[in-house]
Amino acid sequence: MNGAKGDMRTDIKRLAIESARKAGGILKENLGRRKSVEFKGAIDLVTEVDRLSEDFIVGEIERAFPGHGILAEESAEKVKASPYKWIIDPLDGTTNFSHGFPFFCVSIAFEEHGKVVLGVVYDPMMDELFTAEEGHGAFLNGERIRVSGTDSLDTSLLATGFPYDLRSSKENNIDHFARFSIKAQAIRRAGSAALDLCYTASGRFDGYWEMKLRPWDVAAGALIAAEAGGKLTDFKGGPFSIYGRECLASNGLVHDQMVRILTKEEQ
Amino acid sequence: MGVEEVAIRAAKRAGALLRDRFGSPGKVSSKGDEGIVTELDLAADRLIKEEIWGAFPKHGILSEESPEAKGQEPRRWIIDPLDGTTNYSHSFPHFSVSIGYEENGVVTFGVVYDPMRDELFTAKPGRGAHLNGGRIKVSSTADIQNSILAFDFPRVMASPGADVFKSFAALTKRARALRTIGSAALELCYVACGRIEGYWNYRFHSWDAAAGSLILKEAGGRITDLKGGPFTLESTQCVASNGLIHDAILKGIA
Numbered sequence: 001m002n003g004a005k006g007d008m009r010t011d012i013k014r015l016a017i018e019s020a021r022k023a024g025g026i027l028k029e030n031l032g033r034r035k036s037v038e039f040k041g042a043i044d045l046v047t048e049v050d051r052l053s054e055d056f057i058v059g060e061i062e063r064a065f066p067g068h069g070i071l072a073e074e075s076a077e078k079v080k081a082s083p084y085k086w087i088i089d090p091l092d093g094t095t096n097f098s099h100g101f102p103f104f105c106v107s108i109a110f111e112e113h114g115k116v117v118l119g120v121v122y123d124p125m126m127d128e129l130f131t132a133e134e135g136h137g138a139f140l141n142g143e144r145i146r147v148s149g150t151d152s153l154d155t156s157l158l159a160t161g162f163p164y165d166l167r168s169s170k171e172n173n174i175d176h177f178a179r180f181s182i183k184a185q186a187i188r189r190a191g192s193a194a195l196d197l198c199y200t201a202s203g204r205f206d207g208y209w210e211m212k213l214r215p216w217d218v219a220a221g222a223l224i225a226a227e228a229g230g231k232l233t234d235f236k237g238g239p240f241s242i243y244g245r246e247c248l249a250s251n252g253l254v255h256d257q258m259v260r261i262l263t264k265e266e267q
Numbered sequence: 268m269g270v271e272e273v274a275i276r277a278a279k280r281a282g283a284l285l286r287d288r289f290g291s292p293g294k295v296s297s298k299g300d301e302g303i304v305t306e307l308d309l310a311a312d313r314l315i316k317e318e319i320w321g322a323f324p325k326h327g328i329l330s331e332e333s334p335e336a337k338g339q340e341p342r343r344w345i346i347d348p349l350d351g352t353t354n355y356s357h358s359f360p361h362f363s364v365s366i367g368y369e370e371n372g373v374v375t376f377g378v379v380y381d382p383m384r385d386e387l388f389t390a391k392p393g394r395g396a397h398l399n400g401g402r403i404k405v406s407s408t409a410d411i412q413n414s415i416l417a418f419d420f421p422r423v424m425a426s427p428g429a430d431v432f433k434s435f436a437a438l439t440k441r442a443r444a445l446r447t448i449g450s451a452a453l454e455l456c457y458v459a460c461g462r463i464e465g466y467w468n469y470r471f472h473s474w475d476a477a478a479g480s481l482i483l484k485e486a487g488g489r490i491t492d493l494k495g496g497p498f499t500l501e502s503t504q505c506v507a508s509n510g511l512i513h514d515a516i517l518k519g520i521a
Contacts, residue, residue: 096415
């Protein structure tokens with residue numbers, strides 16, 4: 001974070017971590033409440049909890065840094081004449097949350113001049129906090145993490161997700177899933193893009209791919225994976241952008257083979 | 268100690284061992300088509316057997332990780348010391364210890380323990396299913412489009428155009444979401460407590476099912492083979508659900 005001054009950097013990092021933890025606490029508390037409502041009510045509750053988490057994080061940012069831009073999942077982007085922008089997913093893994101399936105998180109990224117320089121992802125159910133600052137490595141609960149050393153798809157555990165429009169679009173990842181299932185040791189689909197990226201960063205997954213993503217799904221997780229030594233590209237092996245719609249993340253060692261499968265060079 | 272105390276103690280002790288060694292699973296060996304085994308599968312297997320035979324030296328034990336030890340009485344323990352070995356070997360925190368106790372061919376107690384989340388699922392016939400002591404029930408979701416489903420298949424069944432992918436494509440378009448998580452015993456428990464509505468598996472063993480199928484049934488769920496026929500511990504495939512969306516899953520697989 002060379003742009004922002006030293007004190008501001010410290011304040012930004014502290015705010016990102018504290019609000020991710022507190023927002024995670026809001027999610028966890030409300031997961032218990034979920035059990036007492038019927039399905040229709042459960043949907044409303046999720047919308048309410050998503051908003052509660054987002055309003056909390058946005059409120060914290062606006063109080064400390066009123067001039068910063070904010071891009072958050074649940075609201076229209078707040079564009080500011082500032083080189084600083086926060087990118088927030090207050091509840092990544094909404095479907096899981098709505099069913100009480102314990103795999104979801106809060107994701108907060110901080111962007112400077114169009115580049116993410118800080119990423120924080122918090123999983124309240126496992127109490128796992130993933131953090132990264134550009135150029136300073138990636139951490140899980142304060143300990144340095146690295147991508148795995150698996151160098152063959154054959155022994156790789158991969159992760160993926162499927163787009164919301166899979167019923168109406170032919171570009172729905174079902175074909176990629178089938179081809180990877182044949183080549184990899186196994187594939188997991190747990191339902192949170194941000195956590196999938198953090199798990200790739202910490203070596204739990206060897207690679208991850210997903211299409212039709214939004215910036216808030218990947219902004220923090222992609223920096224965490226990159227700072228852990230991972231490689232990020234689009235499906236063709238070209239440059240990755242959080243504003244693009246494809247994400248291929250891996251430990252680097254199985255990356256080329258994953259590209260060959262995604263481009264159908266290798267069947 | 269009675270059967271229940273021994274089963275719970277063994278599951279928790281094995282779970283604690285797995286949690287302590289999480290991140291360093293030791294040597295990983297291939298079992299061919301049956302996947303892999305780690306040093307920790309074997310260590311957990313030994314620990315559970317010590318517990319069981321310490322209390323009931325004459326009981327038989329059927330384990331995923333060792334040849335069956337037949338007992339002298341019609342009492343048998345069916346154990347999977349580490350369900351989700353692939354996950355464990357990659358440090359993906361989703362795995363469990365599964366212990367079922369059988370008398371005269373009927374499972375009369377089941378326990379599945381997830382040490383990473385400290386979640387203990389238990390059931391006794393006619394007494395309901397419990398998670399950490401609190402009663403659990405399957406979800407009341409009646410439509411497949413509002414359901415989360417999970418499924419597992421062995422890699423040897425994955426080939427271009429294979430049935431597993433046809434079923435997957437059909438059901439992923441009908442359900443709200445599909446998950447592949449990789450611990451059969453835990454997935455049955457997740458159906459039991461309403462976190463997911465349904466689960467199907469193309470290669471199932473008695474040690475995956477002994478405890479989990481009792482927990483599921485006691486929580487109000489239904490389990491059959493892939494065609495809707497009766498499920499027994501000899502079944503090699505299964506469909507498990509909250510009951511309400513069972514036929515919709517069967518239709519998607521057919």
